[in-house]
Amino acid sequence: DSGVTQTPKHLITATGQRVTLRCSPRSGDLSVYWYQQSLDQGLQFLIQYYNGEERAKGNILERFSAQQFPDLHSELNLSSLELGDSALYFCASSVGAEWETQYFGPGTRLLVL
Amino acid sequence: AQKVTQAQTEISVVEKEDVTLDCVYETRDTTYYLFWYKQPPSGELVFLIRRNSFDEQNEISGRYSWNFQKSTSSFNFTITASQVVDSAVYFCALKLIQGAQKLVFGQGTRLTINP
Numbered sequence: 001d002s003g004v005t006q007t008p009k010h011l012i013t014a015t016g017q018r019v020t021l022r023c024s025p026r027s028g029d030l031s032v033y034w035y036q037q038s039l040d041q042g043l044q045f046l047i048q049y050y051n052g053e054e055r056a057k058g059n060i061l062e063r064f065s066a067q068q069f070p071d072l073h074s075e076l077n078l079s080s081l082e083l084g085d086s087a088l089y090f091c092a093s094s095v096g097a098e099w100e101t102q103y104f105g106p107g108t109r110l111l112v113l
Numbered sequence: 114a115q116k117v118t119q120a121q122t123e124i125s126v127v128e129k130e131d132v133t134l135d136c137v138y139e140t141r142d143t144t145y146y147l148f149w150y151k152q153p154p155s156g157e158l159v160f161l162i163r164r165n166s167f168d169e170q171n172e173i174s175g176r177y178s179w180n181f182q183k184s185t186s187s188f189n190f191t192i193t194a195s196q197v198v199d200s201a202v203y204f205c206a207l208k209l210i211q212g213a214q215k216l217v218f219g220q221g222t223r224l225t226i227n228p
Contacts, residue, residue: 055214
């Protein structure tokens with residue numbers, strides 16, 4: 001158990017809908033990272049937050065947004081969903097901001113029908 | 114633009130053999146991080162190592178070792194005396210330390226260790 005939790009584990013929704021994925025980092029970790037893994041795009045980095053502030057941005061679509069709250073949990077919001085958004089979404093956390101050892105959650109599997 | 118190439122799509126070896134996974138990267142920047150991640154059949158991701166571009170020393174962690182060579186832009190990963198539990202997809206990745214902060218992954222190498 002990495003200590004990083006993600007909810008929900010599975011999510012099935014329809015095109016055009018909006019969903020929110022949640023991530024709770026390990027106790028004491030200030031950074032949260034979001035990744036997407038799909039058959040088409042492979043593994044991609046989406047975004048990093050450190051202590052509530054956006055720190056690094058990857059291939060995150062404009063339809064997607066994220067934030068990190070004062071209690072350090074993070075949410076990834078996906079809107080106007082398309083079939084191609086079906087993927088495994090991972091969250092990871094680390095103590096600092098410099099991409100040192102990251103601990104991954106189990107992932108949220110999103111299926112868009 | 115940054116790029117990471119893992120030319121070996123799949124590797125299959127017999128248990129106890131040594132195996133090296135290749136990773137070649139492209140960047141014009143001089144300051145960057147290199148990473149390796151493991152994804153076992155169960156699907157979770159496991160962080161293995163982060164290497165700073167300033168530090169070209171090889172690293173060993175148990176049966177795992179990493180060879181970083183700036184001259185050839187490579188960051189290869191060797192598993193010594195492989196075990197069935199090493200079976201996984203392994204990803205190499207590159208991230209610039211300054212400027213664009215995007216992390217770029219290779220396509221991954223699927224390693225199968227046969228008993």
